[in-house]
Amino acid sequence: MNTERDRLDAAIDAVAARMTRVEENDAFATHIINALPERSIWSGWLFHSWAPRLAMLAVVIAAGILWSNRGSHESSSAPSMIAGQPTVVFTPLAASVKEAAPNRTMPLERVELLEPVEPLEVSRVDHERSLPALGAVTALAFDSLTPVSLPEDAPLTLKPLEIADLPLTADGVSPR
Amino acid sequence: MLMIRSRGPVKDAAAPSEEHVANPELVRLVALARTGDRAAFGRLIEDHLSAARRLALAAVGQAMDADEAVQEASVAAWTRLHSLQDPAAFRGWFMRIVWRKAIDRRRSVRSWFERFGASSADDRPMEFPAADPSPDAMLISRELAMAITQVVRALPKKLRDPFLLAASGDHRYEEIATLLAIPIGTVKWRISEARRLIRTKLDRLGHGDPR
Numbered sequence: 469m470n471t472e473r474d475r476l477d478a479a480i481d482a483v484a485a486r487m488t489r490v491e492e493n494d495a496f497a498t499h500i501i502n503a504l505p506e507r508s509i510w511s512g513w514l515f516h517s518w519a520p521r522l523a524m525l526a527v528v529i530a531a532g533i534l535w536s537n538r539g540s541h542e543s544s545s546a547p548s549m550i551a552g553q554p555t556v557v558f559t560p561l562a563a564s565v566k567e568a569a570p571n572r573t574m575p576l577e578r579v580e581l582l583e584p585v586e587p588l589e590v591s592r593v594d595h596e597r598s599l600p601a602l603g604a605v606t607a608l609a610f611d612s613l614t615p616v617s618l619p620e621d622a623p624l625t626l627k628p629l630e631i632a633d634l635p636l637t638a639d640g641v642s643p644r
Numbered sequence: 645m646l647m648i649r650s651r652g653p654v655k656d657a658a659a660p661s662e663e664h665v666a667n668p669e670l671v672r673l674v675a676l677a678r679t680g681d682r683a684a685f686g687r688l689i690e691d692h693l694s695a696a697r698r699l700a701l702a703a704v705g706q707a708m709d710a711d712e713a714v715q716e717a718s719v720a721a722w723t724r725l726h727s728l729q730d731p732a733a734f735r736g737w738f739m740r741i742v743w744r745k746a747i748d749r750r751r752s753v754r755s756w757f758e759r760f761g762a763s764s765a766d767d768r769p770m771e772f773p774a775a776d777p778s779p780d781a782m783l784i785s786r787e788l789a790m791a792i793t794q795v796v797r798a799l800p801k802k803l804r805d806p807f808l809l810a811a812s813g814d815h816r817y818e819e820i821a822t823l824l825a826i827p828i829g830t831v832k833w834r835i836s837e838a839r840r841l842i843r844t845k846l847d848r849l850g851h852g853d854p855r
Contacts, residue, residue: 476851480842483792484811490697490707497693500718501686 667732674731677722685725689718692735695814696742699823702808703746705797709753713746720745736819743823788851795845799838806831807838 670691676684696717700710720741728737796804809820810831821828 476843476846477839479788480792480796480839480846481811483789484796484808485813486789487705487793487796488698488702488808488812490694490701490710492694493711496697496711496714497686497690500689500693500715501682503715504682504685504719504722 670734671731674725674728674734678725685722688734688738692738695735695812696739698812698814699739699742699809700746700749702812703743703805704750704753706753709749710746713749714742716749717742717745736822739815739819740823791846791849791851792842795842795849796838798845799841803834803838803841806834810835 670688673684673688677688693714696714697707697710700713700717701707704710704713717738721738724741728734796807799807806820806824809815809823810817815823817828817831821831824831826834
């Protein structure tokens with residue numbers, strides 16, 4: 469029984485080995501070498517192999533820069549959003565001076581730059597005291613309007629319009 | 645201890661791996677190939693070509709597909725040679741590339757057959773050299789050889805792959821474990837289980853142990 473079993477094992481081994489046996493083919497190695505892609509210089513090969521990694525690294529760095537810029541923009545606007553107060557945006561005032569043509573007969577007018585106004589906090593504005601109170605009116609005098617120049621009893625009359633007669637002769641008419 | 649001795653003495657699994665034995669000529673060729681020396685790379689390929697073709701054949705089962713996989717692996721090795729850390733480990737590194745290319749090809753061939761409704765890739769006839777001068781082969785009847793072939797091909801891939809890799813006589817258990825990314829104990833168990841299944845099926849076919 470053992471002899472038969474050994475024979476079977478030997479047959480299994482032989483067939484399994486034959487399943488992975490290949491014919492010698494010397495031309496195949498030459499064919500492989502001829503099919504290899506060109507790789508001219510060492511530095512070029514290195515760059516070729518590293519180019520995808522460098523590209524990915526550049527993309528990651530650019531994304532990081534964009535992300536950091538976005539974060540700083542959000543942080544600058546964050547306090548007003550958190551406070552829940554109405555946002556009043558004041559643009560800083562600045563004098564707008566046009567560049568005039570040089571006039572040598574007169575000295576240049578000195579322009580003072582206006583300082584930016586302090587930001588106004590709406591919640592702290594006191595409307596009751598922002599303007600001085602007005603004083604009460606004691607009396608009204610209309611003496612200057614007394615009609616002294618008009619007649620007291622005579623009715624108002626209008627003189628009729630006087631229109632001069634117009635000459636209706638052919639002498640004054642143009643032949644056209 | 646389970647050893648397959650069909651292709652000469654199988655290397656002892658406890659022996660030091662070739663990758664850890666510095667081969668000055670191999671290191672020199674790898675260094676030259678890294679600088680773009682085609683002749684040096686050609687020498688490297690020639691030295692490992694037979695083992696690479698057997699490895700690919702164990703995966704795909706067809707000599708033509710195996711050679712295509714080896715060629716793809718050679719081009720990949722040529723372009724990625726700078727990533728090889730230890731020049732002395734070229735053989736294992738190259739064999740891993742060959743194995744991956746062969747597995748990719750096996751998947752693509754199977755998907756092609758499935759797409760066009762033909763028979764599965766595993767059902768294609770496996771090629772054999774016409775003449776086999778070994779004494780073992782002469783003692784095996786053609787009927788038994790065909791039966792063993794069919795049974796081996798019908799094995800699950802996880803059993804068939806380590807069994808055929810060991811049968812090729814080119815790889816130690818450690819190398820097979822590295823190629824298949826499994827522990828060495830699993831490799832031994834799978835080979836043993838594959839052999840047990842082959843015997844069982846041959847028994848059913850009337851070729852087995854007459855017990």
